[in-house]
Amino acid sequence: MLERIIxxxxxLLIFLNGLGGEGWxxxxxxxxxxxxxxxxxxxxxxxxxxxxxVKKMLFSLLFLAILITFSDQLxxxxxxxxxxxxxCHDETVQGLIRLVKPTxxxxxxxxxxxxxxxxxxxxxxxxxxxxxxxxxxxxxxxWSLFVGYSRIYIGVHFPFDVLFGFLIGTIIGILVYKLxxxxxxxxxxx
Numbered sequence: 442m443l444e445r446i447i448x449x450x451x452x453l454l455i456f457l458n459g460l461g462g463e464g465w466x467x468x469x470x471x472x473x474x475x476x477x478x479x480x481x482x483x484x485x486x487x488x489x490x491x492x493x494x495v496k497k498m499l500f501s502l503l504f505l506a507i508l509i510t511f512s513d514q515l516x517x518x519x520x521x522x523x524x525x526x527x528x529c530h531d532e533t534v535q536g537l538i539r540l541v542k543p544t545x546x547x548x549x550x551x552x553x554x555x556x557x558x559x560x561x562x563x564x565x566x567x568x569x570x571x572x573x574x575x576x577x578x579x580x581x582x583x584w585s586l587f588v589g590y591s592r593i594y595i596g597v598h599f600p601f602d603v604l605f606g607f608l609i610g611t612i613i614g615i616l617v618y619k620l621x622x623x624x625x626x627x628x629x630x631x
Contacts, residue, residue, distance in 0.1 A: 446601070453600040454528055457593045458538040465594075466541050473542075473591035478559060481584055485566040485577070492573045500629060501569060501621060505562065508617040512561045512610060516554035525551040529596050541595040553598045556589040556606030557613070564614025565621075585610075 461469065471477055490498040528534050529545035563585040567578035589607055592598040 450599045450601040451534060454534065454593060455537050457590070457600060458528075458596055461539060461541070461594050469591045469594040470541060472587050473555065473595055475555070478562075478584070478588065481581070482562060482566070485563075485570065485581060488570045488574055488577065489566070492570065496629065497625065500625065501565075504617055504621040504624070505565060508561050508565055508613060509558055511617075512558040512613050513554050515609065515613075516552055516557050516606070519552050520547070520549035520554075523551045524549055525599075525602075527597050528599055538596045540597075542597060546597050550598055550602050551605070552609060553589065553592050553602045553606035555592050556585075556598070556603040557610040559585040559588040560607045560610025561613040561617070562610075564611050565618050568615070568618040569621075 486498060486502065489501050493501075526548065527545055527550040528538055529540045529542075530548055563581035567581050571578045585607070589603040592603055593600055
């Protein structure tokens with residue numbers, strides 16, 4: 442069963458990575474760079490500020506820092522626990538995929554910290570602003586999906602690494618949002 446899942450994952454990687462071409466490489470490299478998402482997240486934080494004020498926005502940033510740290514460290518724990526090689530380090534797919542990045546990155550792949558962290562951030566923000574700016578909340582989710590796909594496109598993650606990262610990120614985003622609301626209701630006055 443596990444062998445079949447890995448086989449499907451590898452076939453998906455080869456297909457999705459193979460959809461690219463040099464004309465799209467710059468765009469997907471832009472999408473995969475963490476700093477690229479910063480303006481999007483700043484806009485989301487500004488929306489939180491406009492709707493909830495300075496104090497709640499600052500507390501949301503504190504919870505966001507906790508969320509990012511937790512997502513990143515959990516991904517590292519999984520990567521070293523499972524020890525699954527990144528596609529660009531995996532000899533079984535070398536020559537079958539394109540490595541768009543000049544370097545491969547870390548040794549292990551499962552699960553994608555980019556996918557997990559970006560999804561956790563956008564789920565957290567989307568839950569905070571969904572009533573005020575529902576279309577921007579939807580844009581955030583689409584943004585995270587693009588970030589995740591970029592990891593497959595550039596050849597550094599298998600598709601299931603990204604999908605599992607999305608799942609974990611969604612769970613983290615929801616949990617941190619619930620903790621944030623609990624914190625606000627208990628310790629922060631309106």
